[in-house]
Amino acid sequence: MRPDGRQGAGAPRSARRIVFTPVDTRARVDTVVRRIGDAIELGLLADGEQLPGETELAAQLGVSTVTLREALMALRQQGLVTTRRGRGGGSFVTLPEGPPEGRLRARLTDWSTEELRDLGDHWAAVSGAAALLAARRTQPGDLRPLTRTVDELTAAEDPAARSRLYGRFHVELAAAAQSARLTREEIALQTELGALLVLVLDDTAYLACVADRHRSVISAVQDEADERARMLAEQCVRESVGRLITLRLAPSTRPPEPRPEEDPDGQEHRAHPPRGGRP
Numbered sequence: 001m002r003p004d005g006r007q008g009a010g011a012p013r014s015a016r017r018i019v020f021t022p023v024d025t026r027a028r029v030d031t032v033v034r035r036i037g038d039a040i041e042l043g044l045l046a047d048g049e050q051l052p053g054e055t056e057l058a059a060q061l062g063v064s065t066v067t068l069r070e071a072l073m074a075l076r077q078q079g080l081v082t083t084r085r086g087r088g089g090g091s092f093v094t095l096p097e098g099p100p101e102g103r104l105r106a107r108l109t110d111w112s113t114e115e116l117r118d119l120g121d122h123w124a125a126v127s128g129a130a131a132l133l134a135a136r137r138t139q140p141g142d143l144r145p146l147t148r149t150v151d152e153l154t155a156a157e158d159p160a161a162r163s164r165l166y167g168r169f170h171v172e173l174a175a176a177a178q179s180a181r182l183t184r185e186e187i188a189l190q191t192e193l194g195a196l197l198v199l200v201l202d203d204t205a206y207l208a209c210v211a212d213r214h215r216s217v218i219s220a221v222q223d224e225a226d227e228r229a230r231m232l233a234e235q236c237v238r239e240s241v242g243r244l245i246t247l248r249l250a251p252s253t254r255p256p257e258p259r260p261e262e263d264p265d266g267q268e269h270r271a272h273p274p275r276g277g278r279p
Contacts, residue, residue, distance in 0.1 A: 015044055015145075015175035018183050020052070022062030032061055032071035033078075038191045040080050040093050043164040044171065047095035051081070054091075104199055113245050120241030123189050124234040126182060127170050131217055131233035133177035135226035142176045146218050154211045162207060163197040166240075169214055173233065176221070193241075200243040210236065 019039040039045045051057055058068040072091055075081035083091045111119075134142075149172060153165040167190035174182040201207055213236045220229035 015171055015183060018175070018180050018187075019044055020057070020060040021180070022060075028063050028067050029070045029074065032063060032068060033074045034191075035061070036071070036075060037078065037080050038187050040095065041164070041191065041194070043095075043168050044187075045093045047093055049093045051091045051093065101199065104196060108196055108199065108244065108248050111248065113248055116241060116245050116248060119189075119193060120238055120245075123193070123241065124237040126185050126189065127173065127237050128230040128234040130170070130174040130177045130179065130182045130186065131221060131229035132226045133179060133182070134173055135221045135224050135229040137178050138176045138221060140222065143218055143222060145172050146176065146214075146221075150211055150214045150218070153207070153214070159198040159202040160195075162201040163194055166197055166201065166210065167194040170233075170237075173217065173221075193244075196244055197240060199247055200240060206243070210240070213239075 019035060036045070036051075045051075052060065054065050054068055054072075058065045061068065063071075072081055072083065076083060079096055080094055081091050082094050083089070146169060149165055149169045153162060153169070156162045156165055167186075171183060171186045171190065174186045177183075201210070213232060217229055217232045217236065220226075220232055
């Protein structure tokens with residue numbers, strides 16, 4: 001809940017419930033940090049929203065309170081959570097500012113074009129399957145969060161907000177498919193690639209095309225046209241990743257030549273090339 005007691009808006013109940021399901025038994029602190037951090041980055045947890053109390057949240061995630069406190073400490077260090085003591089206190093979501101474009105462009109060069117295409121194929125398959133199942137399983141009322149997200153996407157002026165809303169649409173689509181696995185996979189994909197969409201969603205004309213495509217997906221789901229919904233969802237993802245690949249190949253996004261750097265011990269060494277190598 002927000003500090004004023006209202007529930008955070010913007011995410012469907014089914015998607016939000018998945019955020020607080022038990023985590024994997026391996027590396028639990030890291031898993032909790034990733035789970036909650038991803039949900040904050042995607043806007044599934046609203047800025048200023050109060051997280052459940054430590055005892056309740058630990059029980060929901062299936063971890064000890066000690067593990068949860070370590071995770072909350074890590075989230076505070078990342079600037080994603082603020083903890084207040086005393087009456088009316090607790091842990092509150094802090095939505096981070098969008099990463100600078102220069103850092104995103106540098107991050108893009110860490111990906112080869114082959115890696116981007118492979119990830120795009122995987123993302124398209126996940127979103128396509130989610131759209132197909134949503135058309136078969138969802139009820140009309142389940143689509144209201146999707147419609148609201150598209151409206152917010154159209155109105156958003158900040159590219160970072162646009163990328164979060166773009167990702168949230170696909171997470172909500174998977175939630176409408178009533179598939180916890182597909183929803184978790186969408187969240188993971190948005191964490192891996194979603195921030196880079198800032199680089200292509202600053203184009204107002206393209207933003208309008210994305211919003212129209214998203215509305216077409218909703219319409220197909222409403223009409224129970226499963227194959228059309230799948231095709232449209234896949235096209236939306238493939239087009240976005242295609243734009244990232246085009247940007248990756250542009251001269252301005254090529255990484256600089258490695259140059260000598262000094263390590264903490266004062267020794268000079270050569271910088272390693274980015275992961276994935278040349279396209």
